[in-house]
Amino acid sequence: MKRILLVILLGIGLNAFAQSQTQDKSITKNSIITGGSFSLGKNEFLLNGKPFLIRAGEIHFPRIPREYWDQRIKLCKAMGMNTICIYLFWNYHEQEQDKFDFAGQKDVAAFVKLIQKNGMYCIVRPGPYACAEWDMGGLPWWLLKKKDLKVRTLDDAFFMERSAKYLKEVGKQLAPLQIQNGGNIIMVQVENEYAAFGNSTEYMEATRKNVKAAGFDKVQLMRCDWASTFDYYKVNPEVATTLNFGAGSDIDKQFKAFKEQNPDAPLMCSEYWTGWFDNWGRPHETRSVNSFIGSLKDMMDRKISFSLYMAHGGTTFGQWGGANSPPYSAMVTSYDYNAPIGEQGNTTDKFFAVRDLLKNYLNPGEVLADIPAQMPLMEIPKIKFTQAAPLFQNLPLGKKSVDIKPMEMFNQGWGRINYRTNLKASAAPRKLIITELHDWAEIFIDGKLIGKLDRRRADNTIEIPATKANAVLDILVEATGRVNFGEAIIDRKGITEKVEINDGKTTTTLQNWTVYNFPVDHAFQAKHKFSAQTPNGPAWYKAKFNLTSTADTYLDMSSWGKGMVWVNGYNIGRFWKIGPQQTLFMPGVWLKKGENEIIVLDLEKPAEASIVGLKTPIIDKIKPDASLLSRKAGQELKLANEKPILTSSFDDAKGWKDVTFDVAYNGRYVCFEALSAQQANDITTSIAELQFVGVDGKPISTQKWKIIYADSEEITAANNAADRVYDNQESTMWSSQFVGGKTKHPHQIVIDFGQEVSIKGLRYLPRSDKSKNGMVKEYRIYLKATPFQL
Numbered sequence: 001m002k003r004i005l006l007v008i009l010l011g012i013g014l015n016a017f018a019q020s021q022t023q024d025k026s027i028t029k030n031s032i033i034t035g036g037s038f039s040l041g042k043n044e045f046l047l048n049g050k051p052f053l054i055r056a057g058e059i060h061f062p063r064i065p066r067e068y069w070d071q072r073i074k075l076c077k078a079m080g081m082n083t084i085c086i087y088l089f090w091n092y093h094e095q096e097q098d099k100f101d102f103a104g105q106k107d108v109a110a111f112v113k114l115i116q117k118n119g120m121y122c123i124v125r126p127g128p129y130a131c132a133e134w135d136m137g138g139l140p141w142w143l144l145k146k147k148d149l150k151v152r153t154l155d156d157a158f159f160m161e162r163s164a165k166y167l168k169e170v171g172k173q174l175a176p177l178q179i180q181n182g183g184n185i186i187m188v189q190v191e192n193e194y195a196a197f198g199n200s201t202e203y204m205e206a207t208r209k210n211v212k213a214a215g216f217d218k219v220q221l222m223r224c225d226w227a228s229t230f231d232y233y234k235v236n237p238e239v240a241t242t243l244n245f246g247a248g249s250d251i252d253k254q255f256k257a258f259k260e261q262n263p264d265a266p267l268m269c270s271e272y273w274t275g276w277f278d279n280w281g282r283p284h285e286t287r288s289v290n291s292f293i294g295s296l297k298d299m300m301d302r303k304i305s306f307s308l309y310m311a312h313g314g315t316t317f318g319q320w321g322g323a324n325s326p327p328y329s330a331m332v333t334s335y336d337y338n339a340p341i342g343e344q345g346n347t348t349d350k351f352f353a354v355r356d357l358l359k360n361y362l363n364p365g366e367v368l369a370d371i372p373a374q375m376p377l378m379e380i381p382k383i384k385f386t387q388a389a390p391l392f393q394n395l396p397l398g399k400k401s402v403d404i405k406p407m408e409m410f411n412q413g414w415g416r417i418n419y420r421t422n423l424k425a426s427a428a429p430r431k432l433i434i435t436e437l438h439d440w441a442e443i444f445i446d447g448k449l450i451g452k453l454d455r456r457r458a459d460n461t462i463e464i465p466a467t468k469a470n471a472v473l474d475i476l477v478e479a480t481g482r483v484n485f486g487e488a489i490i491d492r493k494g495i496t497e498k499v500e501i502n503d504g505k506t507t508t509t510l511q512n513w514t515v516y517n518f519p520v521d522h523a524f525q526a527k528h529k530f531s532a533q534t535p536n537g538p539a540w541y542k543a544k545f546n547l548t549s550t551a552d553t554y555l556d557m558s559s560w561g562k563g564m565v566w567v568n569g570y571n572i573g574r575f576w577k578i579g580p581q582q583t584l585f586m587p588g589v590w591l592k593k594g595e596n597e598i599i600v601l602d603l604e605k606p607a608e609a610s611i612v613g614l615k616t617p618i619i620d621k622i623k624p625d626a627s628l629l630s631r632k633a634g635q636e637l638k639l640a641n642e643k644p645i646l647t648s649s650f651d652d653a654k655g656w657k658d659v660t661f662d663v664a665y666n667g668r669y670v671c672f673e674a675l676s677a678q679q680a681n682d683i684t685t686s687i688a689e690l691q692f693v694g695v696d697g698k699p700i701s702t703q704k705w706k707i708i709y710a711d712s713e714e715i716t717a718a719n720n721a722a723d724r725v726y727d728n729q730e731s732t733m734w735s736s737q738f739v740g741g742k743t744k745h746p747h748q749i750v751i752d753f754g755q756e757v758s759i760k761g762l763r764y765l766p767r768s769d770k771s772k773n774g775m776v777k778e779y780r781i782y783l784k785a786t787p788f789q790l
């Protein structure tokens with residue numbers, strides 16, 4: 001009740017403040033939205049029958065505290081947007097099967113109405129799949145309780161039935177807000193970048209029907225895909241096609257093929273990536289203002305509609321961060337995205353660049369809205385944690401299980417899980433082999449930490465010392481986000497298959513486990529027995545702190561290890577000392593005047609159990625980690641005795657290049673060697689994507705790929721590691737180092753396919769921005785059944 005009152009008071013306060021600023025001229029009679037029509041015309045969108053250029057900004061309401069929604073919407077409007085684009089995440093609204101929740105922070109209808117109140121239109125993207133660096137791309141974890149689950153396909157009736165049911169619930173919330181019904185929703189998206197996953201026309205059609213049946217029967221439907229994939233499946237003609245691409249793209253090139261096939265269609269970039277998301281252990285991603293603004297101007301000059309993804313990223317609070325794979329790489333808590341509006345709702349250089357650009361392209365009579373006030377920030381003096389509760393002294397009730405199982409099978413969605421069993425006596429050390437570890441583990445014998453395993457490195461084996469009979473083995477696993485993109489999206493957590501022990505002679509599967517579940521809800525964390533102590537292993541830490549006033553702040557976690565933080569019951573997200581994110585955004589509206597409570601779960605021992613609140617975020621401080629490089633110190637690839645299967649060269653055009661070999665070749669290890677670059681004097685190599693084509697004419701699966709060697713990688717100045725060549729993201733790339741280091745041709749990359757394959761060709765995608773730096777000219781391909789000599 002108290003909180004509700006606070007929200008209301010705050011809301012009134014902000015409104016009064018906005019009104020007291022100069023009068024907002026953009027809210028003219030015309031911009032009060034009371035429904036109307038929206039449809040496709042010849043080469044343009046039609047709003048109430050008149051040409052309409054969509055200038056949209058994407059923001060995600062779960063990533064913004066409800067009290068701040070209005071300020072963020074106003075910022076988008078002030079930047080020059082006339083539309084807000086939103087996702088819904090199915091797993092956010094149906095956290096337990098059949099329990100739908102659209103209240104409070106999850107009240108999407110209230111959010112869309114607020115957009116309408118601000119005189120803006122709305123594009124809704126309900127999924128059922130979203131991607132968005134969100135756990136499982138928005139699909140609910142409980143689907144995974146079905147052992148043979150398949151998603152985004154007609155091959156799984158359960159998935160289709162559940163997703164239709166979810167869409168129906170979305171319809172109940174939002175169908176009344178279709179523009180034809182008096183609301184502001186001008187388009188609803190079907191699925192999301194489906195061609196990056198599948199090519200079933202029938203699945204897409206069934207999902208379109210489900211969206212319509214949910215009540216979105218009047219509104220214009222759309223879908224989004226890529227310039228290189230939009231024709232992988234057919235789409236019902238009533239669904240508009242829009243394309244997604246990144247900052248600095250060549251606009252004519254992006255729309256070329258689509259325009260040829262659809263000469264009358266209006267053009268829209270439905271996700272113009274303003275920046276990019278960050279992964280734990282990888283450098284903070286940025287996209288320069290210049291390259292970003294350049295292509296935005298190109299779109300404006302060509303009257304191409306756009307949506308900025310993200311206009312404002314916000315924060316992936318709680319357990320909601322996703323991951324990419326292969327290789328497995330989880331997302332950080334901040335979703336700042338290097339977007340025009342910073343994580344705290346702050347204006348940036350990019351923000352003003354967009355505003356300055358768009359003011360030249362407004363419709364007659366249209367005026368840019370005023371910029372709303374910035375949210376205040378504050379510092380919090382050092383909070384010292386004196387109370388702690390060691391994890392192993394606070395185990396919940398254990399569950400017995402003969403075989404090991406992933407956490408979903410114990411009805412746990414997120415968090416940590418401890419698997420315990422007894423070992424036989426052994427005088428000699430043995431190997432413990434885990435299949436598969438999702439995602440990070442600490443291994444203990446009789447309470448003593450033996451080591452840590454990390455899925456990012458595909459770690460799966462650890463040496464266990466000699467033990468007496470009945471030694472207690474504990475495997476404490478932390479789940480760091482379900483894969484949200486691509487084939488690997490079925491990503492159960494904990495240990496998915498088995499744990500074996502190998503004594504040098506025989507391999508035995510361990511059984512008879514006691515399993516302890518550590519979910520992420522606040523009530524669970526708060527109930528432990530806290531006392532004054534300094535634990536040595538995984539533990540909860542608790543502190544109280546007093547505030548005389550509240551405002552936004554960034555909690556500095558840099559002296560802590562790996563875990564999660566709850567403040568006044570709010571789960572504000574994950575931290576991990578490896579960076580690049582060192583601070584957690586703490587919204588002032590979730591703080592209180594007077595006493596506040598903070599609980600930290602740290603699976604490692606903090607260097608110092610204290611936290612200060614800062615006024616500036618630290619999201620770009622990476623701990624350099626040589627073990628992530630694909631070249632060990634001193635390694636040199638020896639190709640002198642190898643015979644290439646192909647020596648050739650590429651032209652300097654952008655876009656995918658297909659190369660077909662004369663015959664098919666068999667092998668498991670491939671080396672791509674760049675001998676020269678397109679530009680004279682360019683000593684670097686960059687590659688956005690590499691695919692190898694099987695005898696069936698289709699690219700072979702990348703699921704088992706591993707980079708064995710790359711002579712040079714840029715992993716500090718930018719996120720240009722060698723594995724970016726097979727992350728299936730066209731806007732990310734491998735680049736040889738451009739700051740210091742060895743930057744001379746030849747540049748080589750060696751990939752282990754994980755199994756012997758037969759290949760008939762390759763596909764190469766040069767970097768997808770306008771820059772030609774590093775673009776490959778002459779190259780050689782080597783293929784072998786056995787590893788290359790290093």
Ligand code: GLA
Pocket residue numbers: 130131132133192193244271276277
């Ligand atoms: C794609 C998806 C989005 C998001 C971006 C990357 O375009 O459609 O949901 O994942 O990639 O940020």
Ligand code: CA
Pocket residue numbers: 688689724725726727728729730731732733734
């Ligand atoms: Ca890539």
